[in-house]
Amino acid sequence: xxxxxxxxxxxxxxxxxxxxxxxxxxxxxxxxxxxxxxxxxxxxxxxxxxxxxxxxxxxxxxxxxxxxxxxxxxxxxxxxxxxxxxxxxxxxxxxxxxxxxxxxxxxxxxxxxxxxxxxxxxxxxxxxxxxxxxxxxxxxxxxxxxxxxxxxxxxxxxxxxxxxxxxxxxxxxxxxxxxxxxxxxxxxxxxxxxxxxxxxxxxxxxxxxxxxxxxxxxxxxxxxxxxxxxxxxxxxxxxxxxxxxxxxxxxxxxxxxxxxxxxxxxxxxxxxxxxxxxxxxxxxxxxxxxxxxxxxxxxxxxxxxxxxxxxxxxxxxxxxxxxxxxxxxxxxxxxxxxxxxxxxxxxxxxxxxxxxxxxxxxxxxxxxxxxxxxxxxxxxxxxxxxx
Amino acid sequence: xxxxxxxxxxxxxxxxxxxxxxxxxxxxxxxxxxxxxxxxxxxxxxxxxxxxxxxxxxxxxxxxxxxxxxxxxxxxxxxxxxxxxxxxxxxxxxxxxxxxxxxxxxxxxxxxxxxxxxxxxxxxxxxxxxxxxxxxxxxxxxxxxxxxxxxxxxxxxxxxxxxxxxxxxxxxxxxxxxxxxxxxxxxxxxxxxxxxxxxxxxxxxxxxxxxxxxxxxxxxxxxxxxxxxxxxxxxxxxxxxxxxxxxxxxxxxxxxxxxxxxxxxxxxxxxxxxxxxxxxxxxxxxxxxxxxxxxxxxxxxxxxxxxxxxxxxxxxxxxxxxxxxxxxxxxxxxxxxxxxxxxxxxxxxxxxxxxxxxxxxxxxxxxxxxxxxxxxxxxxxxxxxxxxxxxxxxxxxxxxxxxxxxxxxxxxxxxxxxxxxxxxxxxxxxxxxxxxxxxxxxxxxx
Ligand SMILES: Cc1ncc(C[n+]2csc(CCOP(=O)(O)OP(=O)(O)O)c2C)c(N)n1
Ligand code: SF4
Ligand SMILES: [Mg+2]
Numbered sequence: 001x002x003x004x005x006x007x008x009x010x011x012x013x014x015x016x017x018x019x020x021x022x023x024x025x026x027x028x029x030x031x032x033x034x035x036x037x038x039x040x041x042x043x044x045x046x047x048x049x050x051x052x053x054x055x056x057x058x059x060x061x062x063x064x065x066x067x068x069x070x071x072x073x074x075x076x077x078x079x080x081x082x083x084x085x086x087x088x089x090x091x092x093x094x095x096x097x098x099x100x101x102x103x104x105x106x107x108x109x110x111x112x113x114x115x116x117x118x119x120x121x122x123x124x125x126x127x128x129x130x131x132x133x134x135x136x137x138x139x140x141x142x143x144x145x146x147x148x149x150x151x152x153x154x155x156x157x158x159x160x161x162x163x164x165x166x167x168x169x170x171x172x173x174x175x176x177x178x179x180x181x182x183x184x185x186x187x188x189x190x191x192x193x194x195x196x197x198x199x200x201x202x203x204x205x206x207x208x209x210x211x212x213x214x215x216x217x218x219x220x221x222x223x224x225x226x227x228x229x230x231x232x233x234x235x236x237x238x239x240x241x242x243x244x245x246x247x248x249x250x251x252x253x254x255x256x257x258x259x260x261x262x263x264x265x266x267x268x269x270x271x272x273x274x275x276x277x278x279x280x281x282x283x284x285x286x287x288x289x290x291x292x293x294x295x296x297x298x299x300x301x302x303x304x305x306x307x308x309x310x311x312x313x314x315x316x317x318x319x320x321x322x323x324x325x326x327x328x329x330x331x332x333x334x335x336x337x338x339x340x341x342x343x344x345x346x347x348x349x350x351x352x353x354x355x356x357x358x359x360x361x362x363x364x365x366x367x368x369x370x371x372x373x374x375x376x377x378x379x380x381x382x383x384x385x386x387x
Numbered sequence: 388x389x390x391x392x393x394x395x396x397x398x399x400x401x402x403x404x405x406x407x408x409x410x411x412x413x414x415x416x417x418x419x420x421x422x423x424x425x426x427x428x429x430x431x432x433x434x435x436x437x438x439x440x441x442x443x444x445x446x447x448x449x450x451x452x453x454x455x456x457x458x459x460x461x462x463x464x465x466x467x468x469x470x471x472x473x474x475x476x477x478x479x480x481x482x483x484x485x486x487x488x489x490x491x492x493x494x495x496x497x498x499x500x501x502x503x504x505x506x507x508x509x510x511x512x513x514x515x516x517x518x519x520x521x522x523x524x525x526x527x528x529x530x531x532x533x534x535x536x537x538x539x540x541x542x543x544x545x546x547x548x549x550x551x552x553x554x555x556x557x558x559x560x561x562x563x564x565x566x567x568x569x570x571x572x573x574x575x576x577x578x579x580x581x582x583x584x585x586x587x588x589x590x591x592x593x594x595x596x597x598x599x600x601x602x603x604x605x606x607x608x609x610x611x612x613x614x615x616x617x618x619x620x621x622x623x624x625x626x627x628x629x630x631x632x633x634x635x636x637x638x639x640x641x642x643x644x645x646x647x648x649x650x651x652x653x654x655x656x657x658x659x660x661x662x663x664x665x666x667x668x669x670x671x672x673x674x675x676x677x678x679x680x681x682x683x684x685x686x687x688x689x690x691x692x693x694x695x696x697x698x699x700x701x702x703x704x705x706x707x708x709x710x711x712x713x714x715x716x717x718x719x720x721x722x723x724x725x726x727x728x729x730x731x732x733x734x735x736x737x738x739x740x741x742x743x744x745x746x747x748x749x750x751x752x753x754x755x756x757x758x759x760x761x762x763x764x765x766x767x768x769x770x771x772x773x774x775x776x777x778x779x780x781x782x783x784x785x786x787x788x789x790x791x792x793x794x795x796x797x798x799x800x801x802x803x804x805x806x807x808x809x810x811x812x813x814x815x816x817x818x819x820x821x822x823x824x825x826x827x828x829x830x831x832x833x
Contacts, residue, residue: 001642004675004685013638022465029693041637043629048464050625053489057457060486064430064448064461068469086451094450113693174714175675175687180640219428219446220466226440228449237441238449283714290713377715 001180007145007172011101011165012037014149015073018188020099021047022070024061026054026080029113030169031103034075055083059100063087066096067227069218071153075101078120079110081127088162089128090229092252095205095213097156097191099149104168104282106340106375115375116169118282121344124164125311132249133256135263136164136311140285142176147184148265148308155263157191159255160213166310168340170283170377196222203234211254256312266314267306268321273330274301276387277321277365279349280338281307284378288338291383302387303332313348319356322365331365336386338370338378392417392424394444403587405555405580406436406502412555413472413500414443416564420470427470430459432479434509435582436502439474453483456490459497460622467622470568473499478507480538481516487538491547491573494614495621498567498574501538504582505592512585519600523589535604538577539611548572548614552607554597555580563610570613571620643679646800649793651683654707657786658719658736660729661779663691663700667729669806670779671702676801678706681793686714690732699732706792721745722759723786724752725778747786747826749778762789762826769824777817784821 012034015023023038025031035051042049048065052058055076062072076084081102091098102124106117124136135155139145149165156163194202194215202223206214214234217223226236231245239245256263269292270277280288285306295302305321307314322332335353337346346369357364368386372378393414398407417427427445431437433452440447450458459471480487480501490497506524507513514524516536523530543550549570551563555578567574579597581587590596601608657674661667671687678685686705692698703716718739724730724746730737740746740759747762748755755761764785766774774781787795795818802814 001640001644002679002684003640003642004672004679004687005640009638013640016637022461024461037638044637046629048625048629050464052457053485056454057460057486057489060450060454060457061461061464063450064458065465067448068462068465070465087454090451114691170688170714173689175672175685176714177675177679177684177686177711179710180642219448219462220426220469222425224425224444224446226447226449228447229451230449236447238438286713287715293712379715379717380713381717 002177003180004175005142005178006033006175007139007142007167008033008037010142010145011149012041014146015099015153016041016045018071018150018153020071020073020153021045022062022065022072023047023049023074024052024058025075026052026058028077028080030105030173031075031077031080031101033173034101038073055080056087059084059087062098063091063094063096066098067094067219067225069221071097071157073099073101075103077103077105078107078123081120081123085128088134089130091162092128092130092132092134093229094227095160096162097160098162099152099156099165100162101165101167103172104166112375114169116283116340116377118168118284118340119344120166121310121339121341124166132252134162134164134311135159135256135309136166137265137308138166138281138310139171140267140281140306140308142171143178143182143184144308145171147186150188151186151265154186154188158189158213159259160191160216161256166282168282191216193217194223198223201235204236205232205248206234207251211251211258213255260312261316263309264312264314264316265308266317267308268317270303270321270324271301274303275330275333276302277332277335278302278304278338278383279307279335279345281310281345284338284340287378287380288383291380294380295384295387300387307345310345313345313352315352318349318352322353322356333365334386335365335367336370336383337367338383340372340378342371342373343369388421389418389424389444392443392445394442396442398442399438400435401584403581403583404435405504405582406439408555409500409502409560409578409580410439410442412560413564415561416568419561419565420568422470426468428462428472430455430462430471430473432473432475432483434476434478434507436474436476453479453481454486455479456483456486456497456499460486460490460495463495463497463622464625467496467620467626471497472568473497475499475501476508477501477503477505477515477517481536484516487542488545491542491545491575493621494546494548494573494618496571496573498564499576500564501575501577503577503579504586506582506586508582508585512582512589519604522586524585537606538575539607542575543612546573547575547612548618549574550612551575551610552577553609554578556594572614572618643676645680645682647681647794647797649678649681649683649708651706651708651792654705654711655792656716656719657704657706657721657723658701658716658733659704659723659779659783660699660701660725660733660736662726662728663694663698664696665700665726665779667700667702667779670783671704673801673805674704674783674798676805677798678793680797680800683708683793684711686711688714699728701729701732719744721747721786721790723779723782724748725782727751745786745790747782749782753829761829763829764824764826766821766824771820780814780817781821781824784818785824785826788822788825
């Protein structure tokens with residue numbers, strides 16, 4: 001059985017299935033359909049949804065609600081992410097589980113409100129001061145809008161960190177036919193709670209073992225909770241003590257970086273004798289899939305990587321794709337990174353590949369950018385000229 | 388019952404700073420109310436006053452500069468039974484003015500204490516939105532030219548249920564705070580006080596000067612507004628509206644069960660180019676449903692300007708017997724072209740037409756040169772009333788009869804199932820009427 005559905009509906013359904021019970025947002029194309037879904041549906045599930053006075057209030061309310069134990073979601077597009085910026089830092093510092101949907105449109109500034117773009121890849125990574133890592137997922141189909149939204153909630157809860165769902169106007173608003181049995185249902189594990197009875201006062205910012213998130217206790221719950229966006233000690237009091245501050249900041253870094261293997265996600269569609277590897281994400285991954293189908297139908301070989309976690313970038317899968325053929329007669333000699341910007345992901349691929357080449361002594365494949373900035377999508381034909 | 392809500396940490400403020408006085412009164416107010424400290428949240432802004440949460444045994448939320456009211460609102464919406472108190476400066480009231488106004492307008496049950504010392508203490512005594520005219524600050528060395536913002540009348544005029552102005556020295560301050568918390572309204576307390584590090588030395592300011600300044604401005608003090616007790620608190624109202632209503636989880640898949648079959652053997656790309664308001668997108672959606680009803684796969688991608696009611700509206704549809712991987716259409720197999728606005732934005736589709744592809748259009752575009760098979764549909768000549776409004780549907784119906792992508796009955800079912808009954812009836816009537824027009828096929832030109 002199949003349904004005719006757009007990405008916005010799939011994201012909304014996944015959020016509700018993941019237990020989302022708080023939404024705050026401000027209207028902006030092309031993200032508005034999610035706001036509309038949530039204000040209509042959340043009250044029916046006992047949740048709260050609100051259109052706020054601006055994007056700053058939207059993310060502020062989500063962060064605060066999350067600290068009372070809610071599963072919070074907000075949605076915007078590039079201009080709104082700009083206004084979220086300072087609070088993204090607060091969510092990192094305060095260790096707040098929060099899912100942020102960025103439906104990319106063409107930028108900069110107001111750009112093209114109803115025009116597709118993929119220009120926010122580096123932007124979300126560096127969207128706030130300090131340079132701390134974030135997690136960003138990019139659904140490459142409507143079915144992935146569903147599964148990756150669930151996954152975003154799971155990661156947000158587990159790592160107590162802001163998680164971006166980075167999508168684009170075409171995936172989000174276009175209608176697709178989805179076979180119901182193609183939906184995946186990754187588990188959504190709740191954040192780890194502090195026991196209601198403890199021998200010593202609850203320390204809201206004591207990191208778990210191996211740089212995992214601190215145990216959560218909701219504001220208003222069994223313990224006194226101190227939330228703060230300033231450099232703090234384990235009990236949430238402000239401090240400038242270098243040892244304490246250093247430990248805290250390292251924790252915020254390692255909470256993500258030490259666990260990338262649990263986070264990174266990509267779909268590798270490899271062919272043993274392919275010399276060319278396509279890499280894409282979001283709507284561009286759809287064109288890539290069609291190109292792969294046509295190339296193979298014509299009897300030629302090609303490999304493809306649909307990148308589902310832009311941050312952290314799926315380094316392992318990428319290197320495995322190279323290593324798989326590296327010693328064979330037909331190694332990958334060319335990588336085509338396709339995106340609706342001038343190389344946001346390509347520079348990460350280059351970083352990974354060149355370091356791999358330098359450390360293994362192997363020859364790095366040629367890395368080519370397939371880019372487009374005119375508001376049109378990259379087509380399957382544009383991929384196919386590289387095979 | 389706690390005897391104090393203070394912990395044993397000493398305040399960090401400069402000698403004579405008003406912040407400690409206000410926090411002491413807050414402690415007294417909390418003792419008066421005797422609420423469980425686990426159910427009380429101090430939401431502190433940034434600035435000297437923003438350090439205040441650290442000296443209490445309640446919950447604390449210390450966020451970003453100017454956003455404390457927004458965090459407090461999020462907390463209150465999530466858990467309306469909490470006592471939520473905002474500690475903010477005149478600096479925060481300025482940068483966060485939008486939140487203050489909107490929280491007042493909503494009448495959300497927060498108690499906002501503005502520690503108003505007429506300047507930014509923490510950053511070195513710069514002027515704020517409440518600095519009096521003539522006030523000397525680090526950034527108004529020659530005296531402030533700007534008019535101070537009357538926080539109280541602004542909040543009161545915009546719906547705040549409890550508004551009070553006074554000073555940190557007022558004996559009834561703790562009582563007023565307790566009343567504010569009990570009011571379950573958006574309560575704003577504009578508390579005037581001294582910044583002994585900056586505003587006092589810069590202006591030879593004093594406790595007496597507070598009253599003199601107020602008199603000069605002619606602003607009211609004491610309780611400035613108190614709403615009727617039955618005024619609804621916003622967070623409760625929103626949550627009451629959110630009582631679970633439906634047992635079925637929302638947005639369940641609505642699978643389309645195929646009732647028809649299609650002989651389509653390969654992907655077919657149909658583009659409909661018309662004007663905004665011409666129901667192009669809703670038509671395309673129903674065509675997609677019809678394709679699914681016929682066992683096909685379908686995609687629909689729309690293009691339209693931000694002004695949804697004017698300009699072009701273009702829908703690209705793909706129908707296929709197998710899964711469609713890419714939604715874009717470079718070259719249509721058939722183009723339904725029904726308006727000038729659509730034509731302007733659809734030139735690339737027109738140019739993409741080749742021998743063997745189809746153009747379905749109106750007499751207005753009869754002169755268009757194309758190698759495609761051109762079918763001119765004249766609904767006016769056929770006497771169909773108001774055909775201009777429905778050109779997209781009518782022309783597409785002609786196309787469907789010729790192209791045989793899926794049975795017309797599937798489309799009729801989609802029209803019936805996907806629209807309000809009166810609209811469906813109208814669409815079905817148009818579909819029937821369109822049968823009288825088969826279109827005049829013109830020789831391929833060029
Ligand atoms: C976004 C942002 N801009 C600027 C600052 C710097 N800053 C810290 S406190 C403050 C003003 C504090 O003044 P006020 O709110 O009146 O508090 P006071 O120190 O007088 O108690 C400013 C501008 C900041 N922390 N964040
Ligand atoms: S600088 Fe001013 S506001 Fe800050 S502690 Fe000192 S006196 Fe108080
Ligand atoms: Mg101040």
